[in-house]
Every structure is written in C-alpha cells, then in structure tokens.
Amino acid sequence: MSDAVIWTIIFAAGLGTFALRLSFIQAVGRRGMPEWLRRPLRYVPAAVLSALVVPGILLGGEAPFDPARVTAGVVAALVAWRTRGTIYVLAAGMGTLWLLTAVLR
Template sequence: MSETGVWLIILCAGVGTFALRLSFIQAVGHRGMPDWLRRPLRYVPAAVLSALVVPGIVVGGPEPLDPARLAGGAVAALVAWRTRNTLWVLAAGMVVLWAVSALLR
C-alpha cells in the first residue's frame, strides 16, 4: 500500500471517530441525562483504566505472572486506595517494580 493510501485511511478513521463522537454530543448534549443512567456511568473511567492496566501487569512482562510486576501493581493499588494521589501511586509502584526486579536478577 502506498504512503498516500495509508494517510488516507488514517484521515478517514479520524474523521469517522470524530463524527461518531460528535453525533452523540449533538443528539444528547443539550438535554440532561436521567439519574438512572448517570449513576452507573461514574464507574466507566475506573473500569476502562482497570481493563487497560491489569493485562499489562498480569501478562505484560517477560513471563506471565512476573513477580516484580505483580508486586508493583499490588503496592500501587494499595497506595491508590490509601492516598488517592497519582504521583504517589506511580512512584511507589515503580520503586517496588525496580526493587523486586533487581532482587530477582
């Protein structure tokens, strides 16, 4: 496939994604959302983030169930639960990941 064809596909995918999102904003954006729908939608960001992060922890390392990744993820989850501070979560998870990786070498 030529370079122009690739860029045309990327452009079409971008326009299509934008049009799909804009259609929902235009259709429902000026009206309020019912409370029965608004309540479960609060949990969507946490569910999406979990769906993106957990597979990387469980099978994202050099081997499935890498102990360093599992330890870092567990510590990061604990720090997130206790502090709710993103910087502390990232720092604690990475320090534990690096420390356990260094110990297991």
C-alpha cells in the first residue's frame, strides 16, 4: 500500500469515529438521557475495567495460570474492597506481585 492510501484510511477512520461520537452528543445532549438508559450505563466503567484487568491477571503470565499474578489480583481486590483507595490498591497489588515473583523464581 502506498502512503497516500494509508493516510486516507487513517483520515477516514478518524472522521468516522468523530461522526459517531458527535451524532450521540447531538442526539442526547440537548434532551438528556432517559432514566431507563442511564441506569445500566452506570455499570459500564466497572465492566470495561474488569474486561481489561481479568485477562491480564489470568492469562498474562508465562503460564496460562500464574499463581503470583492471581494472588496479587486477589490482594489488590481485597485492598480495594476495604480501602477504596487507588494508591493503596496499586501498592498492594504491585508489591505482592513483585514479592511473589522474586520468591517463586
């Protein structure tokens, strides 16, 4: 493919993405969202975060099931449940992962 074709595809994809987002903002922006649609949208961030994090924990190691990653994920989940503090969750999860990786390898 030539450079012109690649740039045309990139520009078209960007324009299409912009058009989709703008159409939603234009359609809903002035009227507001109905409650029946707003209620399930509250769960989208948690679902997206789970979809990104869980495969990384379960499938992200050298083996299909890496006990260090799973243990660090459980520790991070428990700290998140108890403290609800992002810094604490990151410190506990990464600290556990680093410690277990150093001990188990």
